[in-house]
Amino acid sequence: xxxxxxxxxxxxxxxxxYNDLKVIxxxxxxxxxxxxxxxxxxxxxxxxxxxxxxxNFSSNFGTPxxxxxxK
Numbered sequence: 852x853x854x855x856x857x858x859x860x861x862x863x864x865x866x867x868x869y870n871d872l873k874v875i876x877x878x879x880x881x882x883x884x885x886x887x888x889x890x891x892x893x894x895x896x897x898x899x900x901x902x903x904x905x906x907n908f909s910s911n912f913g914t915p916x917x918x919x920x921x922k
Contacts, residue, residue: 855882865892872898872908880911887912 857868864888870879872895883888900908909915 855879865902867894867896
């Protein structure tokens with residue numbers, strides 16, 4: 852399994868995650884959760900997720916909130 856590629860921000864508040872979220876593995880989700888615990892905020896750059904893919908990814912962190920104004 853490949854490791855999560857990340858880089859901390861200049862002010863050490865958060866980090867950038869560079870892995871493609873479309874093909875993320877369960878073990879990598881645990882790494883992402885650890886990064887979130889350590890840095891407080893994560894930035895996922897250059898992602899091209901469909902709404903379904905976004906929901907699938909975000910469901911790893913809890914139940915996504917429903918927003919009636921969004922489809």
